[in-house]
Amino acid sequence: MTELTTQERFKRGAADAGRYFDFMAQFVDFQPEHAEAIRATRFIVEKHIPAIVADFYAQLLSFPATRKHFQRKDGSIDQDYLRLRMQHQATFWRRTASAVFDEDYARFVDYVGRAHTSQGADASIYIPERYVMGMVGFVQQRIGQALDAELHSVDPDLAFRAMRGWNALLMVLLELLSRVDGEGREAETYQAPEDINEAPIQRLALETYERSLGMARSVEVREVLAGTVRIEEVSHHQSGGASQFSQFRLVHQMTVTQT
Structure with missing residues (x-):
């Protein structure tokens, strides 16, 4: 199977992915200052990405339900496939930590969500939504630990602001990543919020x-x-x-x- 380029991934994302990202960001109250705090701590998070990815895949391999996706028919681990998935995971979080939340990024996230289902590049792949949600929750904890370890005694205010930013962003990502599993009974109509008392x-x-x-x-x-x-x-x-x-x-x- 030919490896897709980044631009090809963007094109495979939903056409309204950017609009959907912006709408959910507004609904979650993800603000520009949240993105700025994530951007300001980009290199701190990047420093910890190898360890975060290692911990996450150790978690995946420890559970039979998720380990099976990396096993050959004889039960051994497919090292090449595992390495490929680790590479994609690291790329995803490094891209996210850069805090450039534009149309390309939104379509990329949409593509990543689809890649875990039959609507992705490989129709034989299906990862239950609960494990995608579990991945976001797992990484959320590890990012919090990284920010605390690096900034607690140096700049606790920045650590707090960055964690608030990540918490809000990850809620948006949860929805984008799981959107492919369906939008329930009603598709989003993008109606703007109204002022209330x-x-x-x-x-x-x-x-x-x-x-x-x-x-x-x-x-x-x-x-x-x-x-x-x-x-x-x-x-x-x-x-x-x-x-x-x-x-x-x-x-x-x-x-x-x-x-």
Whole structure:
């Protein structure tokens, strides 16, 4: 089988991959500053990619369900195929760490997702979605460990910002990588978000949480129209000690204000 060039991979990605990436990035709230933090720590992450790839493939080979994809008919490991997959894995994460999230990158990610199914270059390949998701979760932990090890005592703020960026990005990648498995009952229509009044929603969420602890004020949602939520308080109920209730309210009021 002829090895595909990078440009050929891009072309095989879905035509709307860039738009889909941007939409999901907006939905997850992946911001430009997140991309910048990833870019700023690019070489730190790259330094750890060989170890991350080694750990991940050791994980794959330790589970029979994933080891079988690297075994020959006699049960031995196909070293050449294993080496090829490691190379592709390293390339994927090195490309991602560069934080250039353009049309080409989005189509590349889409292609990688398809490559794990019969819609990829090899129709005989099928990797269950759960293992693709597991890969993202595994790498997420290793990147966090790498950032902490390299930056904890040098620049903890950068480590924190970079990890926030990676966490948001990986949620976007999860959706792009698994998109080939189907979009459920509804395909994405790319409708833009609408402005809403968030204050009553914040209050409703807080009071709902308090109610689950037996300390909440009862509220009633009077109207939900065109993205606008109006909330009218109709009664106040309280169980438990008054001091405990007051303290709980104060802590959460501070939290909401800071957020």
